[in-house]
Amino acid sequence: MKQGQLVAEIDPTQYAAQVGQDKALITDLEAQLAGWQAKLALARWTYERNSRLAPQGGATGQALEQSKSDLKVAETTVASLGAQIDKARNALKVDQANLGYTQIRAPIAGLVISPTSAVYGNAWSKVDIAHQGQTLNANQNAPLLMRIANLDRMVVRAQVSEADVARLKIGMPVNFTTLGRPDRHMEARLDAIESTPELVNGAIFYDAAFEVANPDHSLLPQMTAQVFFVLAEAKMPLAALASIQRQSGARIPGCPSAPPSEDSDCVRVLVDGQPVARPVTVGVKNEGNAQILGGIEAGDQVIVGLAGAPAGNGSGKGNAGGKGGGNGGR
Incomplete structure (x- = not known):
C-alpha cells in the first residue's frame, strides 16, 4: 500500500x-x-x-x-x-x-496486517478491528479500521529485569536471534530504555527498544526474539576456555592459592613435556571464554585439567587460540 x-x-x-x-x-x-x-x-x-x-x-x-x-x-x-x-x-x-x-488514506507506505492484531503495551492483548458491514460510531470511541505496518524497519522491544537495567547504556551494541532463525544474529544499537516499569509474575521489568533494518521483510510483527546486550567485547583476542582458569576456588599446582586481582590469574602450560605455571592477564570474559591479554602466546599448549579428574572438570590439553578462539582438549 x-x-x-x-x-x-x-x-x-x-x-x-x-x-x-x-x-x-x-x-x-x-x-x-x-x-x-x-x-x-x-x-x-x-x-x-x-x-x-x-x-x-x-x-x-x-x-x-x-x-x-x-x-x-x-x-x-x-x-x-x-x-x-x-x-x-x-x-x-x-x-x-x-x-x-x-x-x-494510508498515513505511511506499508502492508495491511491482520484485521485482529495484538498490541504491545503493559501486556499483549487482542484488539478487534472493524470489519465490512460494521457500523462505526466515532462519537463514543475511536474505531480502528486497519493496521498498516512499514516492515522496512522494525522496532524490537526486550524486557530487562530491574537487576540488569542499570547496566544498559543508550547506544550500546545489541544482537538478537528469532525462534525461527536461531543461527542468524542481527545487530543494532540500543535506542531507548523506557522508564515505565512492568510487573510480570511479581518481578519488575523495563522495556529496552531498538530499531533494526529489515529489507527482506524476514522479520514480522509479534515475533519472539532472544536479545543479547553487549556490555564489553574484544576483537580477535588471544582467548582460551574458561575451564583453564580457577573453578570454584580450586588451586592450580604451581600457582598462588588466590589470584592477585580480578584481571589476573594463573594457568599451566606444557613446556618440553613438563607443566609450567604462567601468570596471565585476563580481559573480557564470559561463561565460556576468557580474553588473555598477556602471559601466554598463540600456540602454547595450555593444561585444562588433570588426568583422572572427576567428570565435568575436563582433562587433557588444548592450544591457546589466536584471532578469537582457542581449542579445548577433550
Missing part, C-alpha cells in the same frame, strides 16, 4: 451538502456586497453634492441630512456583509475539512 492511498470512505452525503450550502451562501453574500458597494458609491456622491449645494441654497437641510444618513447606512451594510463573507468562508473551511475526513 502506498502512502496517501484511499483505504476507506465514509458516506460523504451530509458533509458534501453542507459544503454546497456554504458555497451558495458565500455567492449570495458576495452578490449583496457588490450591490451595496454600488449604493455606497452613489450615497457618497449624493452627500458630497448636497454638502456643496446646501450653503448656496441649492439643497435643503433635510436633503443634506437624508444623504448623510444614506451614506452611513451603506457604509455599515458593506462592512457587515464583508464580515458575514469572512464568517461563511471560515465555515466552508471547516466543512471542507470534515468532508475530507470521510476519505481515510
Whole structure:
C-alpha cells in the first residue's frame, strides 16, 4: 500500500451538502456586497453634492441630512456583509475539512496486517478491528479500521529485569536471534530504555527498544526474539576456555592459592613435556571464554585439567587460540 492511498470512505452525503450550502451562501453574500458597494458609491456622491449645494441654497437641510444618513447606512451594510463573507468562508473551511475526513488514506507506505492484531503495551492483548458491514460510531470511541505496518524497519522491544537495567547504556551494541532463525544474529544499537516499569509474575521489568533494518521483510510483527546486550567485547583476542582458569576456588599446582586481582590469574602450560605455571592477564570474559591479554602466546599448549579428574572438570590439553578462539582438549 502506498502512502496517501484511499483505504476507506465514509458516506460523504451530509458533509458534501453542507459544503454546497456554504458555497451558495458565500455567492449570495458576495452578490449583496457588490450591490451595496454600488449604493455606497452613489450615497457618497449624493452627500458630497448636497454638502456643496446646501450653503448656496441649492439643497435643503433635510436633503443634506437624508444623504448623510444614506451614506452611513451603506457604509455599515458593506462592512457587515464583508464580515458575514469572512464568517461563511471560515465555515466552508471547516466543512471542507470534515468532508475530507470521510476519505481515510494510508498515513505511511506499508502492508495491511491482520484485521485482529495484538498490541504491545503493559501486556499483549487482542484488539478487534472493524470489519465490512460494521457500523462505526466515532462519537463514543475511536474505531480502528486497519493496521498498516512499514516492515522496512522494525522496532524490537526486550524486557530487562530491574537487576540488569542499570547496566544498559543508550547506544550500546545489541544482537538478537528469532525462534525461527536461531543461527542468524542481527545487530543494532540500543535506542531507548523506557522508564515505565512492568510487573510480570511479581518481578519488575523495563522495556529496552531498538530499531533494526529489515529489507527482506524476514522479520514480522509479534515475533519472539532472544536479545543479547553487549556490555564489553574484544576483537580477535588471544582467548582460551574458561575451564583453564580457577573453578570454584580450586588451586592450580604451581600457582598462588588466590589470584592477585580480578584481571589476573594463573594457568599451566606444557613446556618440553613438563607443566609450567604462567601468570596471565585476563580481559573480557564470559561463561565460556576468557580474553588473555598477556602471559601466554598463540600456540602454547595450555593444561585444562588433570588426568583422572572427576567428570565435568575436563582433562587433557588444548592450544591457546589466536584471532578469537582457542581449542579445548577433550
